Amino acid sequence: MEGWHRVTLAIHRECGSYGSRLHQADDGTWVAYARWPDAETRERCAVPDSEGEAMMREAIAEYFPETRLRIADDLLAEPASEAPATGGPAGGGPAGGDRDGVGADADVDADVDAV
Known part of the structure; x- marks a missing residue:
């Protein structure tokens, strides 16, 4: 988890x-x-x-193909008190529960890996 945490903070920040x-x-x-503003931002990001x-690579026993997702609808509304505190940039996690500027056209990259 530490590798994922570090990379997530870095891709958010950089x-x-x-x-x-x-x-x-x-x-x-x-x-x-991971959530991205658009595909171009994701493509430009070097780790x-x-x-x-x-x-992260050392912790993964089996890789599955990356899947690109587009949000069709979003009814997720987690109270800040229920979100795990991971020390992300905005408090409750990298997104910090702040949905401003996160539209349905944002890209999502999903990776499923067995450890």
Whole structure:
């Protein structure tokens, strides 16, 4: 998780991503997805934390193809008190619960990897 955390903070700070979420499924599989303002911003982003990227690569036992998603509708409304505090740029996580400027046209990259 430390590698994912480092890379997420770096892509938010250096590349303009909206941040990322990391989930663990009941079977132990980890799923991460990052939000981007658009595909062009995502494509221009080189990983700004090579050590964090290496940590992530070393933790992954099996890679699945990257999946590009487009939000069709968004009814997720988490109270700030329920969101895990991960120390992201805006407090509650990289997105900080602040939805200003996050439209339905934003891109989402989803990576599912088994660790």
